[in-house]
Amino acid sequence: MFFKYSSAIIIILVAFIIHSWWGTAESSSASDVKYPEGYRNWTHVKSMVLQPGHQLYEAFGGIHHIYANDKALKAMKSGAPYPDGSVIVFDLLEAQEADNAIVEGARKVLGVMEKNSRKFASTGGWGWEGFKGDTKVRVVTDPTTQCYTCHISQKDRDYVFSSFRN
Ligand code: HEC
Secondary structure (H helix, E strand, O other), X not given: OHHHHHHHHHHHHHHHHHHHHHHHHHHOOOOOOOOOXXXXXXXXXXXXXXXXXXXXXXXXXXXXXXXXXHHHHHHHHHOOOOOOOOEEEEEEEEEEEEOOEEEEEEEEEEEEEEXXXXXXXXXXXXXXXXXXXXXXXXXXXXXXXXXXXXXXXXXXHXXXXXXXXX
């Protein structure tokens, strides 16, 4: 009787362990870029407003701010390749005209580049993701065509356009 129960428990435990292992294996798939918690406290690199008529207006119209975490900032300043763990954020907000000023509106999308040269080897060592508005809903379905292809022009700078102004 005792044996019966304990073997049932062991089977359940093993099933549980396999299930959770499978779960982690799945959640670290190639597209899994982490949400950049706390990025508003990172270093602000630059800002830019794309207005109607700009060739990227459809996709990136509005005002964007770029932030780098400490690892990314060091590489950006020194010109060294970005080490694993570097994260750069493209915070895109609506640009609204008010009283002859351009002010920030609602967040449109949060673009993220996360460096992990092994996990994201097929897209320049960077993981690419977009989070919709103020949510954690992922919007990138194909990082290669939606993001990486355009950043390839910056291959010599480890796929990063921005530089840090003193
Ligand atoms: C059509 C070209 C193009 C596409 C497509 C594109 N980007 Fe960019 N990206 C740029 C340019 C140009 C900049 C520099 C903007 C600036 O100077 O303020 C940039 C900047 C960035 C930055 C800040 C770091 C850097 O390179 O300056 C991040 C993060 C970023 N993009 C993420 C993404 C993600 C994620 C996607 C896909 C959802 C994407 N980008 C798609 C052109 C593109």
